[in-house]
Amino acid sequence: xxxxxxxxxxxxxxxxxxxxxxxxxxxxxxxxxxxxxxxxxxxxxxxxxxxxxxxxxxxxxxxxxxxxxxxxxxxxxxxxxxxxxxxxxxxxxxxxxxxxxxxxxxxxxxxxxxxxxxxxxxxxxxxxxxxxxxxxxxxxxxxxxxxxxxxxxxxxxxxxxxxxxxxxxxxxxxxxxxxxxxxxxxxxxxxxxxxxxxxxxxxxxxxxxxxxxxxxxxxxxxxxxxxxxxxxxxxxxxxxxxxxxxxxxxxxxxxxxxx
Amino acid sequence: xxxxxxxxxxxxxxxxxxxxxxxxxxxxxxxxxxxxxxxxxxxxxxxxxxxxxxxxxxxxxxxxxxxxxxxxxxxxxxxxxxxxxxxxxxxxxxxxxxxxxxxxxxxxxxxxxxxxxxxxxxxxxxxxxxxxxxxxxxxxxxxxxxxxxxxxxxxxxxxxxxxxxxxxxxxxxxxxxxxxxxxxxxxxxxxxxxxxxxxxxxxxxxxxxxxxxxxxxxxxxxxxxxxxxxxxxxxxxxxxxxxxxxxxxxxxxxxxxxx
Numbered sequence: 001x002x003x004x005x006x007x008x009x010x011x012x013x014x015x016x017x018x019x020x021x022x023x024x025x026x027x028x029x030x031x032x033x034x035x036x037x038x039x040x041x042x043x044x045x046x047x048x049x050x051x052x053x054x055x056x057x058x059x060x061x062x063x064x065x066x067x068x069x070x071x072x073x074x075x076x077x078x079x080x081x082x083x084x085x086x087x088x089x090x091x092x093x094x095x096x097x098x099x100x101x102x103x104x105x106x107x108x109x110x111x112x113x114x115x116x117x118x119x120x121x122x123x124x125x126x127x128x129x130x131x132x133x134x135x136x137x138x139x140x141x142x143x144x145x146x147x148x149x150x151x152x153x154x155x156x157x158x159x160x161x162x163x164x165x166x167x168x169x170x171x172x173x174x175x176x177x178x179x180x181x182x183x184x185x186x187x188x189x190x191x192x193x194x195x196x197x198x199x200x201x202x203x204x205x206x207x208x209x210x211x212x213x214x215x216x217x218x219x220x221x222x223x224x225x226x227x228x229x230x231x232x233x234x235x236x237x238x239x240x241x242x243x244x245x246x247x248x249x250x251x252x253x254x255x256x257x258x259x
Numbered sequence: 260x261x262x263x264x265x266x267x268x269x270x271x272x273x274x275x276x277x278x279x280x281x282x283x284x285x286x287x288x289x290x291x292x293x294x295x296x297x298x299x300x301x302x303x304x305x306x307x308x309x310x311x312x313x314x315x316x317x318x319x320x321x322x323x324x325x326x327x328x329x330x331x332x333x334x335x336x337x338x339x340x341x342x343x344x345x346x347x348x349x350x351x352x353x354x355x356x357x358x359x360x361x362x363x364x365x366x367x368x369x370x371x372x373x374x375x376x377x378x379x380x381x382x383x384x385x386x387x388x389x390x391x392x393x394x395x396x397x398x399x400x401x402x403x404x405x406x407x408x409x410x411x412x413x414x415x416x417x418x419x420x421x422x423x424x425x426x427x428x429x430x431x432x433x434x435x436x437x438x439x440x441x442x443x444x445x446x447x448x449x450x451x452x453x454x455x456x457x458x459x460x461x462x463x464x465x466x467x468x469x470x471x472x473x474x475x476x477x478x479x480x481x482x483x484x485x486x487x488x489x490x491x492x493x494x495x496x497x498x499x500x501x502x503x504x505x506x507x508x509x510x511x512x513x514x515x516x517x518x
Contacts (some may be wrong), residue, residue: 109368113390128387128399131372140387150429158425163417165495170409 068186122185352411381444
């Protein structure tokens with residue numbers, strides 16, 4: 001516990017290494033909520049963004065190592081701004097919508113599990129845990145909810161203004177959904193962490209172990225309800241940590257060992 | 260060990276639940292390699308695909324619960340096929356490139372860690388571990404390498420044929436890169452698993468514990484080399500399980516406890 005605490009203090013004292021130089025407004029509440037708890041330490045975050053990314057190579061399909069942003073916004077965007085930015089295009093330009101991303105170092109695996117459940121419940125279905133060398137435990141909150149649309153090739157705009165308007169409408173819808181998910185995540189995380197604290201204090205007199213219960217609300221659909229079922233359970237399906245029993249509510253009990 | 264083995268046997272005996280009804284050819288070698296080892300059990304896979312997905316709602320930005328495929332291919336595609344498929348469009352149609360996805364149940368956490376390292380080394384940087392209720396350990400192999408391009412709105416094609424040709428070129432490049440990554444993953448996985456077996460047999464006479472060493476080849480770039488550094492370490496950056504020490508080679512030692 002002490003080692004984690006020292007590491008956390010060092011980590012949070014570092015200057016912000018991001019291009020923006022500070023926390024995104026919409027990510028800030030979640031980040032502060034987590035960093036206010038001893039067992040968590042956020043390492044990076046982004047509230048989500050719409051970006052016009054210009055690459056230096058002609059291979060738009062290959063991930064660009066060196067790219068510049070013609071436009072970036074953490075809110076919805078409008079056509080005027082996008083068209084203005086596209087006028088500066090000289091290479092291959094891609095419009096991307098990238099949803100909320102958060103990396104959190106966790107003291108113990110059960111902390112990562114709690115966070116993982118809340119993230120998945122909130123719609124961040126590509127979230128996952130990493131256990132690194134020396135036992136360092138990270139939880140990455142991720143979503144599949146994206147857009148990646150090539151717009152310019154060697155500086156030439158390949159689509160009409162009408163398409164740009166349509167695309168922006170789609171991107172803005174994704175941004176709005178993203179914002180809802182972040183809010184949902186914050187609320188559920190706050191509940192889960194408070195429930196863990198309550199269980200901790202009420203049972204601490206009984207035994208050396210503390211029990212916390214996170215009510216894992218996940219609606220599982222039958223194959224019939226889901227319509228066309230793709231392989232493997234749809235690229236957008238979360239990895240399924242449990243057996244395929246269909247129930248609308250599952251109690252996810254966690255044992256938290258008292259420090 | 261016995262319980263995991265029984266569960267695996269039951270799992271592998273189930274009929275294939277995917278729409279395709281069987282393994283994708285390119286995913287098959289990796290799947291067979293893993294299922295040939297007692298400690299792993301694959302639960303779902305997709306070699307990667309280019310899809311024209313038609314949704315039933317007007318909200319192209321919202322994930323579709325019920326969608327149909329106008330076209331799906333696990334190889335590169337050509338413009339003729341895509342144009343023909345688009346003629347059948349009646350709703351909102353999106354072209355997606357979805358890379359290789361694999362879900363693997365692992366007997367123990369260190370098995371998932373080994374798989375995770377190999378996956379990340381091979382380019383599947385959004386891979387992650389899930390530890391579910393009852394201790395079920397899943398590793399999801401995932402990538403950020405995607406395309407999602409709205410093409411039709413209410414049945415109307417919003418882009419030119421020239422754009423479709425350009426887009427297919429980009430999608431095909433991503434598919435080719437995807438195939439290279441799968442092959443890289445197979446080779447590295449095979450090496451890592453063989454190294455684990457060798458270490459297991461050579462040290463089994465010494466103590467009750469077995470040591471296996473996976474050479475974790477990861478090139479870490481300095482901020483200067485990486486050009487524009489986005490927040491948080493770029494949406495495409497893997498979640499960083501280790502401290503930011505820069506080294507081109509890190510030994511990732513794993514202790515595998517003898518069963």
